[in-house]
Amino acid sequence: xxxxxxxxxxxxxxxxxxxxxxxxxxxxxxxxxxxxxxxxxxxxxxxxxxxxxxxxxxxxxxxxxxxxxxxxxxxxxxxxxxxxxxxxxxxxxxxxxxxxxxxxxxxxxxxxxxxxxxxxxxxxxxxxxxxxxxxxxxxxxxxxxxxxxxxxxxxxxxxxxxxxxxxxxxxxxxxxxxxxxxxxxxxxxxxxxxxxxxxxxxxxxxxxxxxxxxxxxxxxxxxxxxxxxxxxxxxxxxxxxxxxxxxxxxxxxxxxxxxxxxxxxxxxxxxxxxxxxxxxxxxxxxxxx
Numbered sequence: 001x002x003x004x005x006x007x008x009x010x011x012x013x014x015x016x017x018x019x020x021x022x023x024x025x026x027x028x029x030x031x032x033x034x035x036x037x038x039x040x041x042x043x044x045x046x047x048x049x050x051x052x053x054x055x056x057x058x059x060x061x062x063x064x065x066x067x068x069x070x071x072x073x074x075x076x077x078x079x080x081x082x083x084x085x086x087x088x089x090x091x092x093x094x095x096x097x098x099x100x101x102x103x104x105x106x107x108x109x110x111x112x113x114x115x116x117x118x119x120x121x122x123x124x125x126x127x128x129x130x131x132x133x134x135x136x137x138x139x140x141x142x143x144x145x146x147x148x149x150x151x152x153x154x155x156x157x158x159x160x161x162x163x164x165x166x167x168x169x170x171x172x173x174x175x176x177x178x179x180x181x182x183x184x185x186x187x188x189x190x191x192x193x194x195x196x197x198x199x200x201x202x203x204x205x206x207x208x209x210x211x212x213x214x215x216x217x218x219x220x221x222x223x224x225x226x227x228x229x230x231x232x233x234x235x236x237x238x239x240x241x242x243x244x245x246x247x248x249x250x251x252x253x254x255x256x257x258x259x260x261x262x263x264x265x266x267x268x269x270x271x272x273x274x275x276x277x278x279x280x281x282x283x284x285x286x287x288x289x
Contacts, residue, residue, distance in 0.1 A: 001271050002026045002132070002176065003203040003219035004212045005061065009034035010043040016050050024212045025203065026059040031075050032066075032091050040071050044078045051084045061087035061109070067100050080104050087131070092139065093117050093124045101129025109176065112164060113139035121163065125171040132174040134205055135164045138181075152181070153192075158199070165200045174202040183208045193218030202268075221269045229262035229269075236262075 006024040008015050010031045019027045035043045051060070062085050064075035079085055086107060090097055093110035094117040101108055108129045112121055113136035125133060137151040137160070150156050161177070168175035177196035180189045193204055193215055204215045221229075231249060236259040239247035246255035 001202070002059070002174070003272070004215035005176065005203065005205045006209065006212055007034070007063070007179070007205060007207050010047050010062075011035045011039050013046060013050070016047070017054065018209070020054050020056050022209045022212055023216070024058050024206070024209075025216070026061050026087070027056055028061045028063050028089055028205065029085075030063045031071075032063050037071075040065070040074070044074065048078065048082065051082050056084075059086050060084050061089055063089040063091060063111075066092055067097075076100065076103055079106060089134065091136075094120055096123055097127040097130060101127065105129075107131045109134055111136055113137075114143040115140070116143075118160075118163070121167045122170070125167040125173060130171070130173055132176050132202075133164050133168040134176040135160060135178050137178055152178070158195075161196060161199050161201070169200060175200060177201045177204040179205050179207050180211065181207075183210075186210060186214055190214050190218060220272055221265050225265055226269050229265035232258055232262035233266065 002025040004024045005026040005028050006019060006022060007028045007030050008019045010016070010029045011034070016029065029047055031040065031043055031047070047062070062075070062079055062082070064079065065071040067073065067076060067090060079088060080103070087109060088100065088104060088106045089109045089111055090100060091111045092114050093112060094114055097108055097110060106129070108127065109132040110124045110127065110130055111134045112118055112124060117124060118140065121133070124130075137157075138148050140146075140160075141148040141151050144151075151160060165175040167173075177193070180192055182188055189211055196204060197219055201219070203219050204211075206212060206215055232254050235247050235249045236254050236256070239245070239254070246253055248254070
């Protein structure tokens with residue numbers, strides 16, 4: 001249940017250490033774009049050392065290099081040793097990722113960010129071990145020979161979001177929204193989070209610690225949303241007991257589809273509450289019973 005997934009460069013020791021203090025739902029240790037080509041092995045050595053030394057209160061994920069590349073194969077060999085890492089993000093996913101899952105046993109998040117990946121998104125989404133779909137407008141723009149703006153925050157953004165969300169939900173996955181590049185524009189980030197939430201997204205990948213609380217808040221149902229959902233559920237279930245298929249609630253029609261939407265809100269709120277309580281218990285050192 002990831003509302004916020006914070007990218008941290010795998011070659012930056014200071015930021016890796018700081019990430020243990022940030023209340024993101026997941027930390028993504030990046031071995032791909034934020035690590036220069038000549039420092040990939042250095043990054044793997046640093047990450048292995050710190051994974052044995054540090055403790056995170058959140059899920060620890062790793063974005064590997066393309067698994068078909070030499071560096072990607074080296075990443076896969078390394079992550080099989082890293083028991084702390086529970087999840088891998090696979091960039092530029094264009095086909096099923098069953099072999100990656102089979103080789104590592106780690107949960108997978110596929111990043112759709114190429115023309116071929118977009119056309120094959122259903123094939124990607126059907127991969128064994130996949131738990132979520134993410135997308136990246138910058139690499140997609142490069143793949144298309146297009147400008148970034150129309151894909152990142154323009155007329156095509158809702159179409160791309162809906163495509164990824166539909167593929168994710170069709171295969172029982174969580175849709176995770178793209179990063180927001182304007183680091184200092186927190187108001188714009190908040191708007192973008194709510195836009196993604198409205199299209200069914202569960203959370204967002206972020207690139208700065210200041211983005212974490214905004215994403216967490218945006219993708220958590222509000223008290224008003226939860227209370228409204230409870231009223232809808234109670235009203236509809238009462239109507240069904242009386243042999244009715246629909247009922248008016250505060251001047252609005254409530255039928256089976258509104259009931260299902262309300263249940264989605266309540267289930268999400270419940271899951272987030274359980275995850276947060278589990279994280280608090282771990283941070284207090286209570287562990288498992």
